[in-house]
Amino acid sequence: MDFSYIxxxxxxxxxxxxxxxxxxxxxxxxxxxxxxxxxxEWTASRLQYAGIENVKVMETxxxxxVYGDWLHAEGAPTVLFYGHYDVQPAEPLDLWNSQxxxxxxxxxxIYARGATDMKANVLLPVIACETWLKDAKTLPVNVKFLFEGxxxxxxxxxxxxxEENKDMLRADTAISADSGRIEEEKPASMVSLRGLAGVQIDxxxxxxxxxxxxxxxxxxxxxxxLARILDSLKHEDGTVAVEGFYDDVVERRDEEKETINxxxxxxxxxxxxxxxxxxxxxxxxxxxxQTLIRPTLDINGLWGGYQGIGVKTVIPAESHAxxxxxxxxxxxxxxxxxxxxxxxxxxxxxxxxxxxxxxxGKAYPYMLPETHPGLKAVEEAVQHVEEKTPAQLRxxxxxxxxxxxxxxxxxxxxxxxxxxxxxxMHAPNEFYRISQFEKGQKVYTRLLKELEAYxx
Amino acid sequence: MDFSYIxxxxxxxxxxxxxxxxxxxxxxxxxxxxxxxxxxEWTASRLQYAGIENVKVMETxxxxxVYGDWLHAEGAPTVLFYGHYDVQPAEPLDLWNSQxxxxxxxxxxIYARGATDMKANVLLPVIACETWLKDAKTLPVNVKFLFEGxxxxxxxxxxxxxEENKDMLRADTAISADSGRIEEEKPASMVSLRGLAGVQIDxxxxxxxxxxxxxxxxxxxxxxxLARILDSLKHEDGTVAVEGFYDDVVERRDEEKETINxxxxxxxxxxxxxxxxxxxxxxxxxxxxQTLIRPTLDINGLWGGYQGIGVKTVIPAESHAxxxxxxxxxxxxxxxxxxxxxxxxxxxxxxxxxxxxxxxGKAYPYMLPETHPGLKAVEEAVQHVEEKTPAQLRxxxxxxxxxxxxxxxxxxxxxxxxxxxxxxMHAPNEFYRISQFEKGQKVYTRLLKELEAYxx
Numbered sequence: 001m002d003f004s005y006i007x008x009x010x011x012x013x014x015x016x017x018x019x020x021x022x023x024x025x026x027x028x029x030x031x032x033x034x035x036x037x038x039x040x041e042w043t044a045s046r047l048q049y050a051g052i053e054n055v056k057v058m059e060t061x062x063x064x065x066v067y068g069d070w071l072h073a074e075g076a077p078t079v080l081f082y083g084h085y086d087v088q089p090a091e092p093l094d095l096w097n098s099q100x101x102x103x104x105x106x107x108x109x110i111y112a113r114g115a116t117d118m119k120a121n122v123l124l125p126v127i128a129c130e131t132w133l134k135d136a137k138t139l140p141v142n143v144k145f146l147f148e149g150x151x152x153x154x155x156x157x158x159x160x161x162x163e164e165n166k167d168m169l170r171a172d173t174a175i176s177a178d179s180g181r182i183e184e185e186k187p188a189s190m191v192s193l194r195g196l197a198g199v200q201i202d203x204x205x206x207x208x209x210x211x212x213x214x215x216x217x218x219x220x221x222x223x224x225x226l227a228r229i230l231d232s233l234k235h236e237d238g239t240v241a242v243e244g245f246y247d248d249v250v251e252r253r254d255e256e257k258e259t260i261n262x263x264x265x266x267x268x269x270x271x272x273x274x275x276x277x278x279x280x281x282x283x284x285x286x287x288x289x290q291t292l293i294r295p296t297l298d299i300n301g302l303w304g305g306y307q308g309i310g311v312k313t314v315i316p317a318e319s320h321a322x323x324x325x326x327x328x329x330x331x332x333x334x335x336x337x338x339x340x341x342x343x344x345x346x347x348x349x350x351x352x353x354x355x356x357x358x359x360x361g362k363a364y365p366y367m368l369p370e371t372h373p374g375l376k377a378v379e380e381a382v383q384h385v386e387e388k389t390p391a392q393l394r395x396x397x398x399x400x401x402x403x404x405x406x407x408x409x410x411x412x413x414x415x416x417x418x419x420x421x422x423x424x425m426h427a428p429n430e431f432y433r434i435s436q437f438e439k440g441q442k443v444y445t446r447l448l449k450e451l452e453a454y455x456x
Numbered sequence: 457m458d459f460s461y462i463x464x465x466x467x468x469x470x471x472x473x474x475x476x477x478x479x480x481x482x483x484x485x486x487x488x489x490x491x492x493x494x495x496x497e498w499t500a501s502r503l504q505y506a507g508i509e510n511v512k513v514m515e516t517x518x519x520x521x522v523y524g525d526w527l528h529a530e531g532a533p534t535v536l537f538y539g540h541y542d543v544q545p546a547e548p549l550d551l552w553n554s555q556x557x558x559x560x561x562x563x564x565x566i567y568a569r570g571a572t573d574m575k576a577n578v579l580l581p582v583i584a585c586e587t588w589l590k591d592a593k594t595l596p597v598n599v600k601f602l603f604e605g606x607x608x609x610x611x612x613x614x615x616x617x618x619e620e621n622k623d624m625l626r627a628d629t630a631i632s633a634d635s636g637r638i639e640e641e642k643p644a645s646m647v648s649l650r651g652l653a654g655v656q657i658d659x660x661x662x663x664x665x666x667x668x669x670x671x672x673x674x675x676x677x678x679x680x681x682l683a684r685i686l687d688s689l690k691h692e693d694g695t696v697a698v699e700g701f702y703d704d705v706v707e708r709r710d711e712e713k714e715t716i717n718x719x720x721x722x723x724x725x726x727x728x729x730x731x732x733x734x735x736x737x738x739x740x741x742x743x744x745x746q747t748l749i750r751p752t753l754d755i756n757g758l759w760g761g762y763q764g765i766g767v768k769t770v771i772p773a774e775s776h777a778x779x780x781x782x783x784x785x786x787x788x789x790x791x792x793x794x795x796x797x798x799x800x801x802x803x804x805x806x807x808x809x810x811x812x813x814x815x816x817g818k819a820y821p822y823m824l825p826e827t828h829p830g831l832k833a834v835e836e837a838v839q840h841v842e843e844k845t846p847a848q849l850r851x852x853x854x855x856x857x858x859x860x861x862x863x864x865x866x867x868x869x870x871x872x873x874x875x876x877x878x879x880x881m882h883a884p885n886e887f888y889r890i891s892q893f894e895k896g897q898k899v900y901t902r903l904l905k906e907l908e909a910y911x912x
Binding site for chain 2: 198206208210211215221224227230231233274275277279282291295296301305306311320324326351360398
């Protein structure tokens with residue numbers, strides 16, 4: 001199949017993207033609830049126009065989920081496309097050069113909130129299916145679409161929806177276009193993400209704050225006890241001291257480490273970017289390994305007692321800390337929280353009480369197996385269109401969807417998006433490159449064919 | 457001398473106290489600067505009326521200091537009376553049952569800001585001198601008055617003033633009426649106070665906050681380092697771990713400990729008052745000893761990074777803590793700050809920087825020697841008027857003036873005030889007992905005579 005349908009319809013596709021971007025589908029702000037609904041309906045119509053069947057706007061406790069499928073490729077594999085039609089708030093508005101929901105095209109870039117995260121990317125698999133269905137009247141694989149409206153608020157309804165609709169969502173592999181590359185000319189697919197698990201630690205030493213002139217010397221101090229607990233969480237060398245923390249960590253292959261170290265910034269550049277005088281982390285690993293494929297634990301905040309100017313001789317009755325861990329396969333966020341809880345219990349001074357409260361925002365770590373046939377499919381499709389081999393990108397951050405798809409639907413996710421990481425995601429003047437839009441449509445169109453070949 | 461002059465003039469004394477209390481001499485609020493000046497001038501006039509000579513309102517960098525003397529008791533000892541004419545702000549105003557600067561007398565109590573802290577007490581030595589000078593036309597001892605207007609803001613100008621006016625202030629003993637008793641019917645003089653020294657510890661791990669998805673695992677964390685430093689400050693058993701901290705501590709005599717333990721609340725009562733499940737402090741000492749005659753160290757506050765709702769995966773670049781120590785003789789606040797600084801230097805993880813900044817509000821610990829003849833004079837004067845032996849009160853809090861007088865003028869301070877500790881010092885509806893006012897005047901009048909006998 002050539003790409004003439006894509007070339008011929010490119011102007012319309014851009015007009016459609018513009019229309020999609022005009023809908024202020026800000027999921028976190030209640031006053032935009034109708035706009036979010038409108039974006040869901042727009043997405044559903046767009047799927048129908050492409051020839052997708054069984055399209056539904058399905059209610060959840062929050063914003064709706066859009067589903068659709070085309071299942072006539074008998075004997076061929078089934079691919080589940082994931083995406084989200086919601087966007088971040090546009091604030092601070094005064095830093096935008098144009099209106100965030102009145103898209104402007106300038107220098108081959110389209111500026112609008114949601115341009116790169118991820119309304120343009122949402123359209124890539126839709127246009128790819130349309131191209132097949134209009135041109136060839138068929139698809140090489142079976143496809144399902146799962147587009148949610150709550151990604152920017154942590155996908156609170158998604159897991160429940162997936163649990164309830166396991167049969168409907170069953171697939172051989174998932175594909176997410178909520179991804180991108182570091183440089184425009186360097187195609188990449190994301191193959192590794194760290195997970196996330198966090199707790200708040202609350203320490204209580206008395207019914208209320210006490211005056212150190214009256215009580216100092218004979219009563220416990222919540223801040224002192226918190227310091228002891230927090231200090232116990234890590235060893236001096238930077239390793240995590242929570243008992244059992246590393247038990248399920250899969251040591252990565254030397255080849256993977258070599259790949260990471262060959263492409264990761266030098267120690268000097270890393271230090272400069274981080275604004276630190278020295279790198280500091282788990283011995284035996286490079287900063288690239290430490291931040292991409294090794295787990296860690298960080299105190300994100302702590303507070304208690306008096307924080308103002310000068311002296312207040314108070315013995316704080318309560319002190320608090322927030323702690324999160326970045327996780328790697330096969331660590332399990334729930335289990336890590338349990339291990340922290342047990343560790344805190346063991347290390348709480350007996351003169352105080354400590355409470356460990358799990359934080360929202362868990363994410364499973366994710367690693368696409370190097371042998372996953374989808375990787376080869378991506379490689380072929382990208383090579384065909386871009387004439388370059390896509391890099392395998394590992395990132396140290398967390399995206400819950402990949403782990404969720406694996407845990408709940410037992411499918412691996414291929415992450416291939418056409419954003420570039422300099423496009424102001426979540427920031428003012430967010431944009432998307434028009435050239436990437438068309439490139440992405442072609443690669444996705446080709447990818448359907450390659451998936452048939454490699455997953456078949 | 458009988459007390460007929462005091463009895464005859466009691467109505468006037470109460471009117472004068474009322475007048476004094478009407479002046480809103482709030483030292484911490486710039487908009488009350490003139491009122492503070494007015495209170496200084498009122499105090500000076502009152503001294504003059506009493507027959508005190510060389511009365512001066514002396515300028516400082518802050519609020520003025522009122523000085524006066526009467527030095528015609530040849531061969532007799534010289535006594536320096538210390539007091540302060542400034543008061544705390546009256547907020548929260550809505551909790552007052554009357555206007556804080558419109559004194560109300562009800563049930564033999566006078567209600568106003570400054571009533572118990574310490575305008576009524578300021579008048580005690582003034583009225584005592586007046587009584588002698590009007591009645592006997594002489595005083596049994598030489599007297600000097602030092603009344604400051606900055607006690608409620610930590611006496612920032614006082615040390616400099618005392619350094620510059622050492623000759624003028626030279627005396628055999630100092631007497632402060634800025635004191636009181638726990639129960640109305642139990643007279644007491646304060647013989648032991650703890651000192652105070654504090655620092656802020658600032659830890660920096662990077663130029664700015666970092667995202668744990670990008671950097672977590674390869675960079676230091678200021679909060680983690682702060683926890684290590686803070687944990688190192690104390691041993692598990694509650695003793696202070698700062699090297700050299702206990703070196704200058706004078707172990708108190710068994711008799712003093714017995715006195716303390718005989719009068720201190722039971723462990724049960726102490727725990728109940730403190731709202732703690734158990735007492736916790738330096739082994740080998742009772743809570744009474746721990747809070748009154750043993751030094752301690754407390755974290756008063758700590759903060760860094762994210763303190764809001766939910767998760768923010770930040771690696772805080774800066775974290776902070778405030779730490780104060782209660783000190784006992786012969787610990788020196790400056791030296792304790794140095795020891796903490798050295799300790800923090802030794803215990804700062806090498807991957808971060810830590811800064812130790814001394815806090816304002818230092819106080820030397822204070823202990824009146826048991827053999828000080830002024831104690832006997834107080835005992836006789838109180839016995840004469842109240843027909844009770846005054847207790848020797850040890851408190852765990854800090855009052856800078858006693859240490860300052862000892863360090864700078866080499867005089868011990870006898871602390872005898874007629875406040876009762878339930879009179880709402882620094883709180884709404886502050887009051888003073890009218891009966892205590894007259895009692896105090898009589899005891900102070902008698903005290904002048906006893907001081908001649910015992911100090912002579």
